[in-house]
Amino acid sequence: MPLPPDFDPDAPAGPGDGAFGLPTTPDESGIVLIPVPFEATTSFGRGTAAAPRRILEASWQIDLNDTDTGEPWRAGVAMLPFDPQVDAWNREACALAQPIVEAGGPQTDAHRAARDEVDAIGDALNKWVHGHTAAVLRRGAIPGIIGGDHSVPFGAVQAAAEAHPGLGLLHIDAHADARVAYEGFRWSHASILHNLRTRLRGLGHGVSVGLRDLGREESRLLRSWERQTAYSDTELRYEKAAGEPWLRIAARIVQPLPEKVWVTVDVDGLEPQYCPHTGTPVPGGLDWGELMLLLDVLQQNHEIVGFDVCEVGDHAWDANVGARLAYKLGGYALMSRGR
Numbered sequence: 001m002p003l004p005p006d007f008d009p010d011a012p013a014g015p016g017d018g019a020f021g022l023p024t025t026p027d028e029s030g031i032v033l034i035p036v037p038f039e040a041t042t043s044f045g046r047g048t049a050a051a052p053r054r055i056l057e058a059s060w061q062i063d064l065n066d067t068d069t070g071e072p073w074r075a076g077v078a079m080l081p082f083d084p085q086v087d088a089w090n091r092e093a094c095a096l097a098q099p100i101v102e103a104g105g106p107q108t109d110a111h112r113a114a115r116d117e118v119d120a121i122g123d124a125l126n127k128w129v130h131g132h133t134a135a136v137l138r139r140g141a142i143p144g145i146i147g148g149d150h151s152v153p154f155g156a157v158q159a160a161a162e163a164h165p166g167l168g169l170l171h172i173d174a175h176a177d178a179r180v181a182y183e184g185f186r187w188s189h190a191s192i193l194h195n196l197r198t199r200l201r202g203l204g205h206g207v208s209v210g211l212r213d214l215g216r217e218e219s220r221l222l223r224s225w226e227r228q229t230a231y232s233d234t235e236l237r238y239e240k241a242a243g244e245p246w247l248r249i250a251a252r253i254v255q256p257l258p259e260k261v262w263v264t265v266d267v268d269g270l271e272p273q274y275c276p277h278t279g280t281p282v283p284g285g286l287d288w289g290e291l292m293l294l295l296d297v298l299q300q301n302h303e304i305v306g307f308d309v310c311e312v313g314d315h316a317w318d319a320n321v322g323a324r325l326a327y328k329l330g331g332y333a334l335m336s337r338g339r
Contacts, residue, residue, distance in 0.1 A: 002028035002076045009073055013060035019079040020059045020327060030075030031330035032136045033144045035082055036152040038125055040093030040118055041188045043101055045279045047314030049090050052146045053082070054319035055312060055326065062323055068292055069331025077330060079146070080132065086125065093121040097185065106184040115184045122151065122187030130155030133306065137163045142333045144326055147310035149189035149279065150177060150266045154196065160262050160306050161202035167305070168257035169196065169206035170298060172269035172291065174282040176214040176230070178221045189279070189311075192264075197225055204258045207231070209294070210269040213282045229256055233284045246290055250297040261298065263307040263329060267322065274321045277313025292328065299336035307333060 002024045013021020019033055026032045035052030042048060056079055064073040096114040106112045129145065133156040136143040143160075145153045150173075161167040171177075171193060178197075182190035196203055205227045212233035214222075222230045231253060239249055267275040271285040286294070298304065307329040312322035 003074065009064040009071070015060070017060060019056055020062060020064060020073060020077050022073055022077050024076035024078050026078040026080050027139075028076055029078040029141060030334065031072065031077045031142045031144060033077070033079040033146050033326060034129065034132050034136070034156070035079055035146045036125070036129060036148040037082070037086060038090045038093070038147070038152050039149040039189070040090060040097045040121070041101070041151060041183065041185045042149050042279050043183060043190065045277065045313070047277060048147060048149050048279055048311050050314035051148065051312035051319065051322060054314060054316070055146055055309075055322045058316065058319040058323040059327070062327060066327065066331050068296065068328060069335055072327060072331035072334055075334055077327070083128070086128065089121050089125055093118050101183055104183065119186045122185070125152065126155035126158070126187070128155070129153070130159045133159040134163070137306070142304070142330060143306040144330055145308035145310070146322075146326060147308060147312070150192045150310040151187045151189045152310060153264055153308035154187065154192060156306060156308060157196055157203070157262050157264070158200055161200050164260040164305055165202045166204035166258050166260070167202060168204050168261040168302070170254070170257065170261055170263045171206055171208040172210055172264070172286070173208060173266040174210060174213050174233075174268040174285055175266070175280065176208065176211055176218040176222055177266070178218040179215065194221070197228060203227075205229070205256050207253055207257060209253060210236070210286050212284045237284075246293060247297070250294045253294065254298045254302065257298070257302055259302055260305050261302045263295070263298070263304055265307070265309050265325065265329070266311045267309065267318070267325070268311055275311075275313055275318040277315040277318045278311045279313070295328065295332045299332045302336060304329070304333035304336045
């Protein structure tokens with residue numbers, strides 16, 4: 001048992017403590033959070049690079065006895081130290097990318113050269129995330145990526161798909177994120193699903209939930225991918241209005257997923273009241289209780305091998321929601337192992 005026998009889960013936490021006020025290290029924790037403060041290709045509101053530190057601070061005031069998942073703290077929850085290299089990559093890539101974003105894509109030779117440098121930094125970041133995620137998986141623990149924008153979990157899902165061939169993907173998002181190199185960037189935050197579907201051979205069936213802001217070509221791609229099912233916010237709203245219970249809808253959503261699943265959450269998949277400072281908020285979306293029930297239904301017949309929480313804004317309220325979501329996801333992942 002990694003926790004000291006006299007550990008008091010009701011004691012207050014504060015600055016200097018580990019994630020959620022827990023004293024466990026990443027090497028002895030069952031849930032390991034990997035902070036990735038990176039947002040180079042963010043195309044609207046910025047601030048997601050601050051989210052991992054904000055979420056760590058917010059985690060100190062969260063009660064550890066969870067009404068949905070029990071006591072995830074008993075397995076140990078820890079966040080890896082912040083790596084100065086990731087901060088440096090973010091600063092460099094943001095400076096290179098911002099003029100291209102403002103121009104709506106690479107318009108000049110200088111833009112195209114800068115775009116290539118941003119892509120190269122993205123390659124390095126993916127390798128970094130892959131390596132840390134693979135190490136957590138080898139130890140039998142549950143990795144949780146804390147972004148940053150929604151480009152950052154690519155290397156993590158890649159590592160999980162290598163460890164679990166045929167890995168399923170539950171994708172919570174307002175956007176399809178199926179754009180091809182949006183604004184010219186290979187690793188754009190708006191291209192994560194396209195990159196996962198087209199670049200990872202080991203990825204099995206995926207389900208996208210809550211989509212309500214997507215392009216025409218994205219719609220065509222979603223229909224063409226045999227191993228990807230999509231539920232629009234409109235479709236779910238009509239079903240609920242017709243009297244279909246959310247419990248039954250949730251069971252149908254997760255049914256096609258294979259046994260092992262990665263959960264990727266862009267917080268704009270939730271109603272904007274939960275994370276109003278996210279980069280690209282969209283009216284509509286899942287409410288908190290609907291997402292929790294969906295995760296509960298998922299864990300009953302599937303194993304959650306890892307997760308990510310992305311696009312949390314630089315604000316205390318958003319960080320509070322992000323920290324709670326990370327704790328819940330870790331708890332449901334633990335529950336899915338004990339089913």
